[in-house]
Amino acid sequence: MSDNNAYPSEHHESPEGTKWIWKVFWILLIVTTVEVVLGIIKPEALTDTHLLGTSLLNIIFIVLTIGKAYYIVAEFMHLGHERKNFIWVITLPIVILIPYLTFILLTEGGYLNTMMNM
């Protein structure tokens, strides 16, 4: 076991300095602010337009959230700078399993709702 700490990971350089860190910070902060402002004012144009079974506003929230997740994982967690095969090892199970589970449970939830109201 003592060997496990003997050698660090192969070093994949992040950009020099700390500028990139603050860039990601501002992106995350601005996206969060946009989400909160949209969540408070709830523009009718967005809440009343429907797309993919929910409101356009919710779709915007989900897209922005996945955008934030991308920046956290790729930059802060450094996954974007790892070897390509390792990136796939980590992201592929997530990308396949989570949408699958979400699809099944939300479909079933919708079905239970129609059954309850019959």
Next chain:
Amino acid sequence: MANGAALEQNTTAIWGGGRQPFGVSYGKMMMWFFLLSDALTFSGFLTAMGLYRFKFETTWPVAEDVFTHFPFLHGEHPLLFVALMTFILILSSVTMVMAVNAGHKMNTKGVTLWLGLTIVGGFTFLGSQAWEWYHFIHGDKGAVILQDNTVMYVTPIEGVKAGEIISIYELITGQEKPHGDHSEFQTADMIAAFGLNENMTLRMPGKGVQDEATGKATPITLSRAEALSKMKNAKVLQGAGMQANEYGNVLFADFFFFVTGFHGTHVFSGVVLNIIIFINVLMGTYERRGHYEMVEKVGLYWHFVDLVWVFVFTFFYLV
């Protein structure tokens, strides 16, 4: 590839099989695998909540009606406090990256400073969560629980506040509920006040039934006569617990406690790990080892906690 030299040098960085799989150390890869499984656990919780939310679509409590408090501010400020919590966690993620960055340069002072700030950020978040839980458990406006355990809000039939939630305090005393008031009310007083106030009725929580033509949703509201008859066997309900909560569906509070609680447990263990490596940094353990990869591994866990909160924020408070 700029790191050709690094690759050359790392042919000695072995797990025992003669090569380092994926160019990642054993500890770091196992941390990633753990985070992968943890991500699936959290997605299990959030999608389970989605299942019940879809099932009780019309009456599922609206987050903006529930989380309206902000420390030292009067009135209703939906989303503001969770936005602050999100900001705190993002900031502590930034300080963690700074610590990892300083570690790459073998800058012990830098690691100490940034890791220290990360720990402060972690405690600030935990404190905010405790505040949030306190207000959630104590409740705000109070509600009516019917004999069949359905929770309903008191609301005026006509007037400027029609459709809005009236607090039990306001129903009984006729005055707006003061900030931070936690007085408990008797069922008999509530029923009497409700009977006297001709303008009051009961409505279901949630956004309600959607009109096919306009797409607008209106909460399910009882007629005055119906409300009066339901009120006979009703009880006053203030605050939230595992059995019932004033916000509506019992599962709403259960998921709140479970999802944010599980996340909070992660934050807490993250803070503990941060403190352990902070002590190691002070003792010079990583300086002697020749690299600060332990900071990086714990950093991965800390960022993951931030990542999960991003999703909890969206799916519990926003959508």
